[in-house]
Amino acid sequence: MKNSYLLALLVFLIFGSNAYAQRPQVDQEKLQSARIAFITTRLDLKPDQAEKFWPIYNQYNDGREKTMRQMSELGKGVETVSEDEAKSRIQQRLKLQSELLDKEKVFINEVSKVLSSKQILMLNNISRDFNRQLYQRGRGGN
Numbered sequence: 001m002k003n004s005y006l007l008a009l010l011v012f013l014i015f016g017s018n019a020y021a022q023r024p025q026v027d028q029e030k031l032q033s034a035r036i037a038f039i040t041t042r043l044d045l046k047p048d049q050a051e052k053f054w055p056i057y058n059q060y061n062d063g064r065e066k067t068m069r070q071m072s073e074l075g076k077g078v079e080t081v082s083e084d085e086a087k088s089r090i091q092q093r094l095k096l097q098s099e100l101l102d103k104e105k106v107f108i109n110e111v112s113k114v115l116s117s118k119q120i121l122m123l124n125n126i127s128r129d130f131n132r133q134l135y136q137r138g139r140g141g142n
Contacts (some may be wrong), residue, residue: 035130042126043119052114060107064100071096 039057040050074089074096081089111120 031134038130038133039123039126042129043115043122045115045119049114053111056107056110056114060103060111063103067096067100067103 036054039045045053071093074093078086078089108120115123
C-alpha cells in the first residue's frame with residue numbers, strides 16, 4: 001500500500017510539473033525515473049534485484065529500441081520503391097525481427113539469474129502499462 005502511494009505521488013509530481021512547463025518536450029531524466037519507479041514497484045523488486053536488473057534491462061531496451069527504429073525506417077517511402085527494393089526491405093525486416101528475437105532470448109537468459117520466471121513474464125505487460133499511461137496522460141486522459 002505504501003509503495004503504491006509513493007508511486008502514485010511520484011508519477012503525479014513528475015507529470016503534474018510537466019503540465020505546467022512552458023516547453024512541450026519531455027524531461028528524459030524524469031521520464032526514466034518514473035519508468036524505474038513504476039517497473040520496480042510493479043515487479044516488487046528487492047534492492048539487490050533492482051541493482052542487478054536495471055543494467056541488464058537498460059542494455060536490452062536500448063538495443064531493442066535501436067532495432068525498432070531501423071524497422072520503422074524500412075517502412076518509410078514505400079509508395080515509391082521498386083519491386084526489387086521492396087523485396088530487399090522485406091528481407092531486411094525479417095532479419096531485424098530475427099535479431100529482436102535473439103536479443104530477447106539473451107535478455108531472458110541473463111535476467112533469469114535475477115528475476116523469477118513470473119516477474120519476467122509480468123515485465124512485458126508492466127512496460128506496456130507504463131507506455132499506455134504515458135500516452136493517456138499525453139492525451140489528457142485519466
